[in-house]
Amino acid sequence: MTPAGRQKLAEERLRKLVAYARQNSPYYSNLYKGLPEKWELSDLPPVNKPDLMASFDQWLTDRSVSEEETALFIGDKSNMGKCMNGRYLVFTTSGSTGFPLTVLYDKTCMNISSALSVIRSYARKEDLAAFIMNGKRTASVFAEGFYLGSGSIAYQLRRMPWKKGLMKNLDVRMPITDMVEQLNRFLPVMLGGYPSGLELLAEEQEAGRLHIAPTVIMTGGELLRDDVREKLTKAFGGFVQTNYSCTEGGIMCHECVNRHLHLNEEWIMIEAVDEENRPVPDGTMSAKILLTNLANKVQPFIRYEVTDRIVMHHETCGCGCQAPWLEIEGRRDDILQFEEGVRIQPLAVYAQLKEVPGLKRFQLVQKERNLLELRILAGDPRTVYQKAERILQDFFMTNGVRVAIIAGEELPQIHPKSGKFKHVVGLK
Numbered sequence: 001m002t003p004a005g006r007q008k009l010a011e012e013r014l015r016k017l018v019a020y021a022r023q024n025s026p027y028y029s030n031l032y033k034g035l036p037e038k039w040e041l042s043d044l045p046p047v048n049k050p051d052l053m054a055s056f057d058q059w060l061t062d063r064s065v066s067e068e069e070t071a072l073f074i075g076d077k078s079n080m081g082k083c084m085n086g087r088y089l090v091f092t093t094s095g096s097t098g099f100p101l102t103v104l105y106d107k108t109c110m111n112i113s114s115a116l117s118v119i120r121s122y123a124r125k126e127d128l129a130a131f132i133m134n135g136k137r138t139a140s141v142f143a144e145g146f147y148l149g150s151g152s153i154a155y156q157l158r159r160m161p162w163k164k165g166l167m168k169n170l171d172v173r174m175p176i177t178d179m180v181e182q183l184n185r186f187l188p189v190m191l192g193g194y195p196s197g198l199e200l201l202a203e204e205q206e207a208g209r210l211h212i213a214p215t216v217i218m219t220g221g222e223l224l225r226d227d228v229r230e231k232l233t234k235a236f237g238g239f240v241q242t243n244y245s246c247t248e249g250g251i252m253c254h255e256c257v258n259r260h261l262h263l264n265e266e267w268i269m270i271e272a273v274d275e276e277n278r279p280v281p282d283g284t285m286s287a288k289i290l291l292t293n294l295a296n297k298v299q300p301f302i303r304y305e306v307t308d309r310i311v312m313h314h315e316t317c318g319c320g321c322q323a324p325w326l327e328i329e330g331r332r333d334d335i336l337q338f339e340e341g342v343r344i345q346p347l348a349v350y351a352q353l354k355e356v357p358g359l360k361r362f363q364l365v366q367k368e369r370n371l372l373e374l375r376i377l378a379g380d381p382r383t384v385y386q387k388a389e390r391i392l393q394d395f396f397m398t399n400g401v402r403v404a405i406i407a408g409e410e411l412p413q414i415h416p417k418s419g420k421f422k423h424v425v426g427l428k
């Protein structure tokens, strides 16, 4: 389809979704009461997680499903990969930024998501061919649970049990030695997971304990930094790529060979906006996005606020894909805010510490407004810590902030539930 054709299709889907939501969701019916007859997207009031969560039952378009029933369903681990009432897959967000949100997908929503994945996730066509030729074994390293990553795999395996030899998820929290052993036996053609988890596996591969040769390494869930991409490429030899996804929107963007995240524009609408939800122009950093998922009818996300900062682009990309593309900034890491009113971007902290020789991994946790705990992983922790601390002190001083930095007693920690990793953890 032409770009204009895809946009027209998205527009039609939006009208249908809004009509459906008004008819079947008391929340949206009430929210859209005063809407003019000929409305534009910008006339629809944005929605946010706290408001929607507070009226969960009213939000859903199926009156036979309740928050209570959903909570009971995901409280039972044996329901992993099953459909609630035979109709809905239930996912939860990681809750690393506040309370976890429960998200229902009906089978159509799931099918759309799978189809987009099959058709668009490979940046290079030859990798898809090689994946099929080499036996299609897919291993991923996600947190086990009702999360989009591992939950989708559990669903596929329940529907197609014969795929057990071809597809497996390893819980990111399992001991690394067990993970290495299982991967050495399974020999995946495709390896998926969060960049932070795969980074640890790259170290195992470099050390000669892990020996796999995946054709493609598909990362997601966190920002893939350039240095991690290089590290994974060097260790595994396969093509490393990423996507832009969240539970509320599914896989919203796929990455192309030019490392641009192209929007699945006929199923997902993304508006780059400032703090007050006003549009920001192409090429400038947004404060957040408004997300509209045109594929989810049971739990509509229409102009839903997500606190990812992005830069939207409509200029042509050399890869041949005509869909708009975007760049994301420092996902998952927090901005540090100090008593002096100064705000420090996580990427700036990262840029400072990556210069410290011998520092393998770090995590900076804000304990109080101007008290930071630095956790490090290093061969010679005492020396490395001293260097890192001095660099940080200088950096904060230059930025007009006086902080106390204390040495963390523990190593950098992943989020206990989601298994995701943050380098910079701000005060809640």
Ligand SMILES: [Zn+2]
Binding pocket: 256, 257, 258, 260, 262, 317, 318, 319, 320, 321, 325
């Ligand atoms: Zn492109």
